[in-house]
Amino acid sequence: MTTILPLPCQIVEYDPSCMKDMLRELVAEWGGNDPASHFYNFWQSLITEPHKSMEVVLLAVNDDQAVGMAFANWRPYRDENSRSVVFLVANDCQKKGVGTALKNGMDSAFRKRGLISQVAMLSETSLDTAGFFEKTGFVPEEDVVRLEWKGDAYSYKEVPGLTLHLYDSTCLDDRINAELAEFYNRAYANEGLCPRFTGEHIRRLISDDNAWMIYARDDATSQIAAYTECTNTPLFSGIAVLRPWWGTGLAEWIGGYTVDLYRERGFDSLWCIARRSNAASIRLQKRMGWHVTGACPHYIATVPTT
Numbered sequence: 001m002t003t004i005l006p007l008p009c010q011i012v013e014y015d016p017s018c019m020k021d022m023l024r025e026l027v028a029e030w031g032g033n034d035p036a037s038h039f040y041n042f043w044q045s046l047i048t049e050p051h052k053s054m055e056v057v058l059l060a061v062n063d064d065q066a067v068g069m070a071f072a073n074w075r076p077y078r079d080e081n082s083r084s085v086v087f088l089v090a091n092d093c094q095k096k097g098v099g100t101a102l103k104n105g106m107d108s109a110f111r112k113r114g115l116i117s118q119v120a121m122l123s124e125t126s127l128d129t130a131g132f133f134e135k136t137g138f139v140p141e142e143d144v145v146r147l148e149w150k151g152d153a154y155s156y157k158e159v160p161g162l163t164l165h166l167y168d169s170t171c172l173d174d175r176i177n178a179e180l181a182e183f184y185n186r187a188y189a190n191e192g193l194c195p196r197f198t199g200e201h202i203r204r205l206i207s208d209d210n211a212w213m214i215y216a217r218d219d220a221t222s223q224i225a226a227y228t229e230c231t232n233t234p235l236f237s238g239i240a241v242l243r244p245w246w247g248t249g250l251a252e253w254i255g256g257y258t259v260d261l262y263r264e265r266g267f268d269s270l271w272c273i274a275r276r277s278n279a280a281s282i283r284l285q286k287r288m289g290w291h292v293t294g295a296c297p298h299y300i301a302t303v304p305t306t
Helices: 016-030 040-048 098-113 124-135 174-187 199-207 250-264 279-287
Strands: 010-013 054-062 065-077 079-089 117-121 139-142 144-149 162-167 212-218 224-230 236-241 270-275 291-295 298-302
Touching: 010 098, 016 040, 016 054, 016 065, 054 079, 054 098, 065 098, 065 199, 079 098, 098 124, 124 291, 124 298, 144 279, 162 250, 174 199, 174 212, 174 224, 174 236, 212 250, 224 250, 236 250, 236 270, 250 279, 270 279, 279 291
Parallel strands: 079 117
Antiparallel strands: 010 054, 054 065, 065 079, 117 298, 139 298, 144 270, 144 291, 162 212, 212 224, 224 236
């Protein structure tokens, strides 16, 4: 039997002032340097300004070459002390201990920042890495499905008494940030996975993450009734509608209009996730031409104290 020896590597916090070329070479393997890629802007922003959208960015370095990386998003997930994490290892360096070294490095970085748990999401193409997560202390957390839209027909009607607004980095406004945060906290009040948001959270989403939103405002009261959260990648983060407007067609209108804008921006396919227990959201997506394409398991790990 052949024994695979661990690949010796040093885990370092990424410094764009001296490590850009090293990281560019690594992400080239995942198409991150191709301007035609829908993920090009994400990767180039991470390479040049990692802490705009990330709390932590780590590199695994062997012989002056990056052989893996890990990053943790700035946005709280589940609670203020949790963050979502991603671990990536170069194809020719997998199953050599690089991922485990990155997980240990991430634990150390979390302890330094006072963060206590990491959440990882597996996609259909990464389901075979479940063993890695279980080996490094992650446990399954929630039953989540992945939905995709690939050009199927959809329709919607405008809802009288409401107006839709695009909100992005060209029109940032502290008052609107505060209103959107208040809406978010109301819409997700019963969700256990959404910590309270502030106007500063909204500002950072729009300005640092290059996110954009569509929100619906009641013409009579000026109250925000619904919103969609969107990205500059094929990820359509979600739709939220306050209860008084359920069943009015607002979800279809704001969701369909948002897909229209994604298409104008060059996206011919999109994806999102939903908890399997959220039957209403899944039914809505299916009415809008989306299809469940598989599981999207979530794992969570409590950071060791030492």
